[in-house]
Amino acid sequence: MIERRHLHTLTTLRDSGSLIEAAQRLHLTQSALSHQLKDLEQRLNLQLFVRKSRPLRFTTAGQRLLALADSVLPQFRQTERELLRLSQGETGRLHIAIECHSCFQWLMPAIDAFRDHWPDVEMDLASGFNFAPLPALTRGDLDLVVTSNPQSLPGISYIPLFSYEVLLAVSHRHPLAESTFIQAQDLAAETLISYPVERERLDIFTQLLDPAGIEPAAIRTAELTVMMLQLVASGRGVCALPNWALAEHSDKRFIRALPLGEKGIWTTLYAAVREDQLEMSFMRDFLGIAKDICFSSLTGVRPASKTV
Amino acid sequence: MIERRHLHTLTTLRDSGSLIEAAQRLHLTQSALSHQLKDLEQRLNLQLFVRKSRPLRFTTAGQRLLALADSVLPQFRQTERELLRLSQGETGRLHIAIECHSCFQWLMPAIDAFRDHWPDVEMDLASGFNFAPLPALTRGDLDLVVTSNPQSLPGISYIPLFSYEVLLAVSHRHPLAESTFIQAQDLAAETLISYPVERERLDIFTQLLDPAGIEPAAIRTAELTVMMLQLVASGRGVCALPNWALAEHSDKRFIRALPLGEKGIWTTLYAAVREDQLEMSFMRDFLGIAKDICFSSLTGVRPASKTV
């Protein structure tokens, strides 16, 4: 079995040119190296270097092992460095994915604030939505997923961020504009504008329309919140959005925001995190910053405390 | 220090899902694994996996180590396989470079014959001549160099292949055509055609012209032996070539081949090989095949026995 030790010996031997000096650098006796290399050569049944020559030369086999060492040793050292910093809580990785499309609005400032505190944490925000984020979180490809549908998974904790109400945005000229709240059947004749994601992720379907068995007359999609509201203002359809997203982007003169159902649809947004990462200081800090930013910059959100 | 052993343990732990099964696969006791992992975790000051769960889960740190393992372990195994085959002499690498331009003629059939015997030896023939082959041989980038200028280098052996005479090819109409041999001053008024390489590699310069301090009237180059002979036959110049190359390519009716100097210039071609490779069976076999092919297919060559 070739061990890391052997590779290390060979590289320092190459760097130093003699067993004696290599032994000094490795804080071993020269005898130890002699034994070690003789042993390896016997086990491989192969000579690794030519001793009787200055500077000493490596055989083909020795050169092959040096190639292995050059490829492999830096990787060992790199992960050791990373693990050391991990253990000291100085660093880590924070790859984030969001299921909630509007969340860019508060997540970006949160990430910016966080980066100031923790410059050594590697940040990433996955904007592609064509993969299931929660399995990726379990696997370790992601470290934090912002979701409103916590599903019990081993090793995953859901930290509540805040609760908000989903409202229906309609044009101020729209016949429904003066209603006190919206019922499912009101939407049967409407064009619904939504983000281009699966309908299972849209609360208006899962919580209002699907239970009532009602389908809107048409569905069209838009990528950006402002674009959706433009369409709504010009009477081209209606759309369901978080109250805070509406408060930020809509012009009160042209858009009315109405509760969905008698009691309104209230949703809680969670940060899904792997349990072992939850205790890391940078993770706690990120969650704190995120909540702070949400409550200070989003209007209409409520604290939510139920941990899942 | 993370050792190969640790990485192996972690991957089999991932594959088997429990310490007990992993221990069986590794031919160790479960206790050994428990100790080993506890040890590693303590040294890293980091938890690597969550025990109280089935199937067991790896923490971020554990996943980082698994990533290292996945990258590094296959490389260990690969070089171990290669070294095993190296030690059994079954395989190896034979990257060849030639300094002698005409040598393609016999080297190609030699390589073909060799490949039949040793299909697992990786062959390569470097045809680019823009690097110094002997240092590359020492470094291990090459394994065999065909050269006529053996220079003493540590760890390099020169195996004589054969001796040949360098002859001057002239047109049968040429004024020198009926001479018994050529003298340096005969060439002062001639156009010399040569391969496009440095003049230090051309015997006609190093052995005849430069010692006599004579320069040909003009020098022009050609890549291919047949092309050179075409030029000679049409009276556009003269060229020096190995007797065997001339015998193969020249038409006796139009070309005369004359010795250079009173005794002729005899050159020995060597295979330069790293000493440790010389003992390998495939290398000995290649050298044998090469000599056989040369003596059976080249006319005018002589054995040479002096080892350098």
Next chain:
DNA sequence: CTTAGACTTGAATCAAACTCATAAAATTAA
């Protein structure tokens, strides 16, 4: 031929890794 420097070798030492026996914890079945 002698001598200094570099490597090898065998025996002794020591530490690390492993086993054994057993306890603790967790999971499953009743």
Next chain:
DNA sequence: TTAATTTTATGAGTTTGATTCAAGTCTAAG
């Protein structure tokens, strides 16, 4: 829930193998 079973942890003792020590061999230079 308890009992039974499986899985993991732990401490003591053992084994392995890596290292040191001391003495010897080899090589190159004087």
